[in-house]
Amino acid sequence: MPRTVVSVIFAWVWLILLAFASPVSSEDQWGYVRWVNDGDTVILGDDLRVRYIGIDAPEMAREKRPAEPFARAATRANRDLVYRQTVRLEIGKAPADHYGRILAYVFLPDGRFVNEALVRSGVAFVLPKSPNVKYETRLHQAQQQAMSAGEGMWRRWKRQPMAPVGNRRSKRFHHPSCSRAAQIHPKHRIVFETLWDAFWAGYAPAQGCLPNPIPR
Numbered sequence: 001m002p003r004t005v006v007s008v009i010f011a012w013v014w015l016i017l018l019a020f021a022s023p024v025s026s027e028d029q030w031g032y033v034r035w036v037n038d039g040d041t042v043i044l045g046d047d048l049r050v051r052y053i054g055i056d057a058p059e060m061a062r063e064k065r066p067a068e069p070f071a072r073a074a075t076r077a078n079r080d081l082v083y084r085q086t087v088r089l090e091i092g093k094a095p096a097d098h099y100g101r102i103l104a105y106v107f108l109p110d111g112r113f114v115n116e117a118l119v120r121s122g123v124a125f126v127l128p129k130s131p132n133v134k135y136e137t138r139l140h141q142a143q144q145q146a147m148s149a150g151e152g153m154w155r156r157w158k159r160q161p162m163a164p165v166g167n168r169r170s171k172r173f174h175h176p177s178c179s180r181a182a183q184i185h186p187k188h189r190i191v192f193e194t195l196w197d198a199f200w201a202g203y204a205p206a207q208g209c210l211p212n213p214i215p216r
Contacts, residue, residue: 011200029089034083039124041101042082051101052115053092054139056204058153070153074123081114083105092104092132105135116142124151127204128171129163140202147200159194166190173198178209 031044036164039057042050058068060075062189089104094104106114118124130137147154148203165181166173174181176191192198 013028036079049101055124057124124147172206
């Protein structure tokens with residue numbers, strides 16, 4: 001059985017067990033962070049992988065691909081916040097992804113919202129995805145604050161006039177030459193003047209259609 005399938009099954013079994021074993025809601029659990037993978041993923045003490053909802057951090061180096069700009073900074077920021085910490089997990093309406101990772105909003109014991117803190121420091125950007133949109137507005141506001149303050153990846157931003165094409169339904173934007181941009185229905189289509197404008201509006205880059213949108 002492929003490893004990804006096993007991971008998905010394990011994640012769902014874990015969620016079912018939590019629902020029956022805990023007197024509190026299965027959407028509100030606690031876990032100990034024993035490892036930080038990158039800027040938006042951690043591993044808990046029971047080897048369960050948790051992916052932060054609503055944000056995306058630059059990718060670390062893997063296989064033959066080098067680390068993306070700000071990937072190391074994002075990993076350090078995440079580690080400083082949660083490594084060897086017991087955190088509260090607010091599981092999303094869609095509780096797991098196709099990699100078998102639990103999808104959660106993560107909070108520290110003192111109440112700090114980790115997903116938001118990473119966006120506010122400019123090492124991650126907003127990644128809206130239905131149905132996990134509970135804190136979408138809050139995360140979007142944190143991103144606008146980071147952009148206005150020139151935090152992290154927004155500090156030396158060059159406003160290149162690329163005119164990315166956005167999809168109002170998915171909140172994703174594409175390079176204007178991308179074939180998927182041409183497939184967006186006119187009523188859902190929005191054209192931004194610059195990448196900055198797309199990010200400011202809370203849209204995220206479509207995977208594979210706009211490689212390395214973050215300036216180095």
